[in-house]
Amino acid sequence: MNLDKFMLRAINESKRFKFTAKPNPVVGAILVKDKEIISEGYHEFFGKNHAEINAIIKAKKLIGKKFNTFDELTLICTLEPCCHHGKTGPCTDAIVESGIKNVVIGALDPNPKVSGKGIKILKENNINILHGVLEKEVEKSNEFFFFKHKTKKPYITVKIARSLNDVSYYANGFPAKITSKESRNDVQTLRANYDAILTGGNTIKNDNPRMNTRVDFATNQSKKILLSSKKFDKEKYKFFYDSDIDIHLNKNLKDIISCYTKSEINSILIEAGPKLTNSFLESGLVDSLIIYSSSSNINGETVKWKISKNTISNLGFKLESRSDIGSDIKEIYKNE
Numbered sequence: 001m002n003l004d005k006f007m008l009r010a011i012n013e014s015k016r017f018k019f020t021a022k023p024n025p026v027v028g029a030i031l032v033k034d035k036e037i038i039s040e041g042y043h044e045f046f047g048k049n050h051a052e053i054n055a056i057i058k059a060k061k062l063i064g065k066k067f068n069t070f071d072e073l074t075l076i077c078t079l080e081p082c083c084h085h086g087k088t089g090p091c092t093d094a095i096v097e098s099g100i101k102n103v104v105i106g107a108l109d110p111n112p113k114v115s116g117k118g119i120k121i122l123k124e125n126n127i128n129i130l131h132g133v134l135e136k137e138v139e140k141s142n143e144f145f146f147f148k149h150k151t152k153k154p155y156i157t158v159k160i161a162r163s164l165n166d167v168s169y170y171a172n173g174f175p176a177k178i179t180s181k182e183s184r185n186d187v188q189t190l191r192a193n194y195d196a197i198l199t200g201g202n203t204i205k206n207d208n209p210r211m212n213t214r215v216d217f218a219t220n221q222s223k224k225i226l227l228s229s230k231k232f233d234k235e236k237y238k239f240f241y242d243s244d245i246d247i248h249l250n251k252n253l254k255d256i257i258s259c260y261t262k263s264e265i266n267s268i269l270i271e272a273g274p275k276l277t278n279s280f281l282e283s284g285l286v287d288s289l290i291i292y293s294s295s296s297n298i299n300g301e302t303v304k305w306k307i308s309k310n311t312i313s314n315l316g317f318k319l320e321s322r323s324d325i326g327s328d329i330k331e332i333y334k335n336e
């Protein structure tokens, strides 16, 4: 049987649910008899059925038609089946109960609640296991999930938007559109890719941003994280219109970020003003930096970023890509 072919299909199809499964990983499961796919299941929605469960439910409807008993089938799943009681029951229980006898796994689940224990339970129930099939591809399909569990820290990206003359915002609170519509739309998609968006009290006061994700595809909203000890009128500031908000009064960035090690949050996008952004860049906690630079100047009473190319490279960031976006330039830097 060409296992790579089925595994690749499971990986690719699982990615369709990246935005509705988040902050959970994307997972695919395919049940195969000889060379034929009997059913496929995906983890489509956060909090809902896991991939293996969807595949088993669909296959049950085909008993007596395409196969007679589950021991005729091989389960191919991208991630090690879970064995914990989370928002749903353990996939290992469902697999054992179904009578499946052969399971092929892409990567071990790095989540300490599962890691290796899922496989152990399956083996104890006399199920044959083959694992490590397209492991790297599975890891790549869940980059932030694997990063968080390996490093014990969410993946952190800082985004900044600046004018040609380095302006961040008007000092008088006048709302300024620094970059083009294309860049601003790109930021919406960027937000959809992260589990949380982090900002500071100054940005809330100066820009009154909603900081939610407005895109033309289905996505779970990111959690919002606010670092501020200021008191806000929650009617006046749009940031507070959504409910999933963590507020940290603490000023120690490492402590704040370490709060998320054991949470479901695998990635954080920082969209803040120069002061907080610089503190993060200097903290060593940031993994990548995205800069949108417009091609025109902004004049008047303004606040500047003061993040020079030198600062960026001195902090260990290397330019990974540079592209045009509308009338702006987008640069992505990675901290290796």
Ligand code: AOF
Pocket (backbone or CB within 6 Å): 024, 025, 026, 027, 028, 042, 043, 046, 047, 048, 049, 050, 051, 052, 079, 080, 081, 082, 085, 086, 087, 088, 089, 091, 109, 111, 114
């Ligand atoms: C699987 N199959 O399709 C997924 C798995 O809160 P829960 O119950 O949804 O559990 C989420 C955790 O389960 C997640 O962090 C990861 O370890 C695993 N995801 N496991 O067997 C799936 N999505």
Ligand code: ZN
Pocket (backbone or CB within 6 Å): 050, 051, 052, 081, 082, 083, 089, 090, 091, 092
């Ligand atoms: Zn599961």
